[in-house]
Amino acid sequence: MPHIVVEYSANLEAQVPPRRLVDALHGAALGTGVFPVGGLRTRAERRDVYAVADGDPGHAFVAVRVRMGAGRDAATRRRVAEDLMRVLEAETAEAFASRGLGLSVDVEEIDPVASLKTNNLHERIAAREGAR
Numbered sequence: 001m002p003h004i005v006v007e008y009s010a011n012l013e014a015q016v017p018p019r020r021l022v023d024a025l026h027g028a029a030l031g032t033g034v035f036p037v038g039g040l041r042t043r044a045e046r047r048d049v050y051a052v053a054d055g056d057p058g059h060a061f062v063a064v065r066v067r068m069g070a071g072r073d074a075a076t077r078r079r080v081a082e083d084l085m086r087v088l089e090a091e092t093a094e095a096f097a098s099r100g101l102g103l104s105v106d107v108e109e110i111d112p113v114a115s116l117k118t119n120n121l122h123e124r125i126a127a128r129e130g131a132r
């Protein structure tokens, strides 16, 4: 399943609510049309212990890691990264204007050999869509 992990420094939480960030990035990932709806998982990971740049405790970071199934071409992987970065920049614009802030988006491919998965989400979503 495509996994999006939004890792962020705890000092950013008051200015950039993680709930909002997760919802915005999840929506953007769905909006790419690249991922099956039932496969997508997005969550935030708060970091309490970190050092950014020169160690100023006011500096902050958000690192978005996307792990997707192997096989999509480079242009598609790049488009996913750009779409997510656009949303990340928009969601953190106020923080970016007022403090040191490092943003990153990395797209990685999952090893197709050593990845196992099972879920019932595709069927449930299809059934829900069919009932509409």
Ligand SMILES: O=C(O)C/C(=C\C=C(/O)C(=O)O)C(=O)O
Pocket: 001, 002, 034, 035, 036, 038, 039, 040, 067, 068, 069, 070, 110, 115, 117, 118, 119, 122
């Ligand atoms: O192939 C993958 O591991 C990731 C993926 C989709 C996964 C699911 O749909 C699933 O786990 O049900 C992808 O589209 O990248």
